[in-house]
Amino acid sequence: WSDIAAECERFLGPNGFGAVQISPPSENAVKYSRPWHERYQPVSYQLQTRGGSEAEFRDMVNRCNNAGVRIYADAVFNHMAQGSGYGTAGSTYNGEDFPNIYSAFDFNDGRCHTGSGEIENYGDVNQVRNCKLVGMPDLNLGSDYVRGKIAEYLNKLIDAGVAGFRVDACKHMWPG
Numbered sequence: 001w002s003d004i005a006a007e008c009e010r011f012l013g014p015n016g017f018g019a020v021q022i023s024p025p026s027e028n029a030v031k032y033s034r035p036w037h038e039r040y041q042p043v044s045y046q047l048q049t050r051g052g053s054e055a056e057f058r059d060m061v062n063r064c065n066n067a068g069v070r071i072y073a074d075a076v077f078n079h080m081a082q083g084s085g086y087g088t089a090g091s092t093y094n095g096e097d098f099p100n101i102y103s104a105f106d107f108n109d110g111r112c113h114t115g116s117g118e119i120e121n122y123g124d125v126n127q128v129r130n131c132k133l134v135g136m137p138d139l140n141l142g143s144d145y146v147r148g149k150i151a152e153y154l155n156k157l158i159d160a161g162v163a164g165f166r167v168d169a170c171k172h173m174w175p176g
């Protein structure tokens with residue numbers, strides 16, 4: 001996060017850039033060889049990534065805002081991390097067990113009607129919106145509990161000074 005803050009102050013703000021989109025700031029899975037896409041496999045909604053801590057995130061947002069550069073965060077809430085392991089803040093997860101946030105009851109397994117539980121036909125809207133996306137468990141966004149957890153996370157980002165969001169995997173979510 002400190003690199004983004006410095007870039008806002010040194011280049012983006014002075015050159016008239018009004019905003020920057022950042023990768024998801026939520027805790028994500030730590031995967032072998034640390035691929036870029038691990039940031040799109042959330043483990044919790046703690047603000048701790050390989051980019052830095054929550055304090056460093058808040059400092060970056062504040063410094064960029066002071067430089068006239070607004071922050072738009074990539075938000076991932078269609079699914080959670082695949083498999084089992086640990087996240088960038090040290091949280092563990094196993095299948096559909098994300099301690100202190102989600103359990104198997106919070107996912108769409110019962111709504112997916114494929115043999116594998118995965119999306120097998122991208123032309124079938126029910127599969128696209130109810131089945132696992134490359135093994136990542138699909139959150140039940142029809143659940144008040146799940147929507148409440150997502151709202152808490154987005155409000156936390158707004159409280160930190162984030163100006164807006166890019167929502168990842170929208171085509172995998174039911175409208176409404």
